Amino acid sequence: MAQTYMIRRQNAEFKTTSTRLASELSTGLTSDVSKRFSGDFSMISSVETSLTALQAYKSASNEAGQFATVMQTTLGLVQDQTTAAVSALLLTSNSASHTQIQNTSNDVMQKFEVVVSSLNTQVGGRSLFAGAATDGPAIASPTAIIASLKTAIAGQTTAVGVEAVVNTWFDALGGGYETIGYLGSTTSIAPFKIGIGQEADVSITAADSEIRDTLKGLALAALVSEGALAGDISEQALLLRNAGDWLLTVGDRQTGMRASLGSVEAQIETASTQTASEISALEIVRTELLSIDPYDTASELEAVQTQLETLYALTARISRLSLVDFLR
Template sequence: MNYVTIGDMAQSFQFRSHNSQLQRSLQTLTAEMTSGTRADLAAAVSGDFRALAGIDRSLGALQAFRTATSEAALLTASIQGALDATTRIVTDIAPGLLSAGINGSSTLVDTAAHDARQKFDAVVAALNTRIADRYLLSGAATDAKPIAGSQAILDALAPVIAGQVTAQGVVDAVAAFFDAPAGGGGYLDTIYGGSAAPLAAFRIAPGDQAGLELTAADPAIRDTLEALSLAALVADGALAGDRTGRALVLRRSGEGLLAAGDALTAAQARVGTAEARIEAAATRNAAEASMLGIERSRIVAADPFETATALEAVQTQIETLYNITARLSRLSLADFLR
C-alpha cells in the first residue's frame, strides 16, 4: 500500500493557512455579532442592490427633511414667542392708556405714557429677536434687523409731528407715516430694514413645503408700533401744556392697541397653522423613516442566533487546531516509532 505524506514545512504552512481562514471567519462573525449587520451585503441582497440603494436614498432624503422641519419648527416657535410677548404687552397696557385718556388727569396721563414708553422698547426688542444668527421678521434678508429701534422710530416721527398743535393732527401724522407705501418716506423706507420678499419656503416633505410670509412690515405689526408710538411721543413731550390733547392721544393709543391686539392674534393663528403643518410633516417623515429602517434591517441584518452558532463553531475549530498543533509539536521519533 502506498502512503501519501507531506513534509513538516508543508504541514506548518497548511496549519497556518487553516488558522488564517479561521481568524478571518472569527473577525467577520464577531463584527456581525456586534454590529448586527451582515458583512457580505452582496450575498444578503443576492447581488441586486437596487432595493437597498432605493431605501438608502429615501432615508437620506428624509434625514434632509428632518433637518428642514427642525429648522422650520424652531423659526415658527420663535416667531410665535415674539408675537406672544408683544400681545401680552399690548393687552397689559391698553386698558391703562384708555383709562388715562378718559380720566384726563395729568398725573395719570404722565404715568401711563411713561409706562407705554418702556413697553415700546420691550416690544421692539421682542420683534427684533434673532435666532441661529437669523432675524425672524426680516423676510428674505435674515441678516438685517427688521426694525431700526424704538428711539429711531421716535426720532423719525419728531419732524413729522413738529407742526401739529392738536391731538388729531398728531394722530393723523403718525398714521400717515406708518401707512405710507414703499417710496413714500414713511416706516417702510426709514424704519423697516428687512426685505419686501418673504422668507423662502421650507421643503418639509416630498412635494410639501411651508412658508412664513410674516415680516415687520405686516400691517398687524405696523399698527401695533403706531399705537405705541403715540403714547411714547406723549411721554417724550408731544403737545406739552395741552392736558386735554395729551389725554386724547393716549386714548387713541389705547384704542389702536386694542385693534392691533386682534390683528396680532390673527397673525399668531397664521403662524400656528404653519407650526401644525410642519409638525404633521415631521411626524409623517419619522413614520416613513422608521418603516424604511425596519425594511433595511430585514435585508442587511445578521440573524443573531445563526451568527452566535457559527461563532461558537469557529471558536471550537480554532481550539481544536491549536490542540493538534500543540500535540504535533511535542511528537518525537521515539513516540512515532512506538
Template sequence: MKYVSVGDMAQTYTMRNHNAQLKTTMTRLSEELVTGVAQDVGAAVGGDFTALASITHSLQRIESYDQAAKEMALSTSTQQTALETIQTHAQSVGSELVAAGTTGVSTSVDATLQDAAYRFSSIVQSLNVSVSGRYLMSGVATDTRPVASADDILAALKAETSGMTTATEIIEAVNDWFDQPEGSGSGFLDEAYFGSTTATSAVAVSETESAQLTVTAADPAIRNMLKGFALAALATDDTLSETARAALASSAGGQIINAENALTTTRANLGSVEELISDAQTRNANQKTALSLAQLDLIGVDEYDTATALEAVETQLETLYTLTSRLSQLSLTDYIR
C-alpha cells in the same frame, strides 16, 4: 506504504493561515451581530441592488426633509415666541392706556405712558430676532435687520410731528407715517423697515407638504401695534398739554387693543404652520421606520444564526490554539528519553 511528511515551517504556515482565516471570520460575524447587517451586501441581495438603492435613496430624501422640518420648526417657534412677547406687552398696557386717558389724572397718565414707552423698545427688539444669523422678520432679506431702533423710529416721528400741539394732529401724522406705501420716499416702510415685503419661499418638509414663513415686521398687524406704542412714547413729551397727552394715551391704548386682536389672528395662522410641520415630522419618522425595516429585510442577518456561528468559530479558534500549543511541545529528544 508511502508517507508524506510535512516540514515544521510548512506546518507553522498552515497553522497561521487557519488562525488568520478564523480571526477574519470572527471579526465579520462580530460586526454583523452588533450591526444586524450583513458585511457582504452584494451576497445578501444576490447581486441585485435595485431595491436596496431605491430604499437608500428614499431614506436620504426623508433625511433631507426631516432636516428642513427641524429648521423650519425652530424658525416658526422663534417667531411665535417673539409675537407672544409683543402680545403680552399689548395686553399689559393697552387697557391701562385707555383708562388713564379717560380719567385724565396726570400722574396716572404719566406712569402709564412711561411704561408703554419702555415696552416699545422691547417690542422692536423682539421684531429683530434671528436664528443662526438669519433674521426671521425680514422676509427674503434674511441677512438684514428688519426694523430700526426704537430711538430712530421716534426721532423720525418727532420730525414728522414737529410743531404740532394737538392730539388730533399728532395722531393723524403718526397714522400717515406708518401707513405710507413702500417706495413713497418716507414713512415706516422706507425709513424704518429694512427687510423685504416679500415672504421667504416655501420649504418642502415632507413628500407632500411645504411650509412657509409669511410673517414680516411690515405686516399691517405689527405696524399697527408699533403705531400704538409709538403714539404712547410721543405722548411722554411734557411740552404737550395734559389734555393732549391724555387724548394720545387713550388713542394709543385703543390702537394697541385693536392691533392685539389682529396679532391673535397672525399667531393662529403661524400656529397652523407649526402644526403642519409637526405632522410632517411625524409622517417622516413613520416612513423612515418602515423603510429602515424594509432595508433590514434585504441586508439584515439572523441574530441567532450569527451568534451560533460566532460561537462555533470561537470554539475552532480555541481548538487551534490548543493544537498549536501541543505541537510546539513535541520534541524528538523528549520522545527518545
C-alpha cells in the same frame, strides 16, 4: 516556510471570519451585504435613499417647528403688551393730570421697547421677522425710531397733526419706517420643505401691516413722554385715547395672524408625525432585509472558534518538532 505561510494565512482567515460573525451576532445584521443580495443592491439602495430623504424632511420639520413655535410665542408677547397698553390708554380722560398722562405714556414707551426687542428675536442665529435677511435685526432700536418720529412731528400742535405725520412715517412707500425702522428684507424667507410636496410657510415679517400698525399705535402714545404736544394736556390726552382706539382695532388682526401661524404649526406637526412613521416603517424593512439568523450565526462562530483553537494547538505542536526527534 510554506507550512508557516499556510498557517499564518489560515489564522488570518479564521480571525477575520470570527470578528465578522461576532459583529453580526451583536448587531443582528449581516456585514456582507453584497453576498446577501448577490450583487443586486436595487432593493436595499431604494430603502436607504428613501430613508435619507425622510431624515432630511425630519430635520427641516424640526427646524420649521422651532421657528414657528418661537414666532408664535413672540407674537403672543406682542399681543399681550398691546392689550395692556389699550387698557391704560383708553382710561385716559379729559380731566387727566399732567402726571397721569406722563405715567401712562412712560408705561407705553416701555411696552414699545419690549415689543421692538421681541421682534428682533433670533432662533439659531436667524432673525424671525426680518424676511430673507435672517442675519440681522428686523427693526431698528426704539431710540432710533422715536428720534426719527420726534423730528418728523416737530412743529405739530394738535393730536390730529401728530397722528397724520406718524401715519405717513409708518405707511408711506419709502417713508420713515421702510427706510429707518424696518431693517429686514422685502423678500420673504423661503418656505421649509417638510415633506414630499409639503411646505411650511412662516413668512411673517415686521413689515406686515399687523406688526407695523402695532408699532404705530404704541409709538404714537410713547411720543407724549418724549415731549409731543408739551404744555397742552387736553391734546396729549386726546392723542393717548386715539392711540388706544387704534391699538384696539389692531388686536383682532393680531389674533388672525396668530391663528394663521397656528395652522402652519399644526401642518408641521402632522408632517413630522407622518415622516417619523415612515422612517420607522422603512427601518423595519431595512432590518428585515439585512437581518441574520442568530442561531445559525452563533453555530458558525463556535465552529470557527474551534477551528482557530485547533490551528493554535497544531501550530504549537509543529513548533516543538526537531530533526533529532525525527531521527529517533
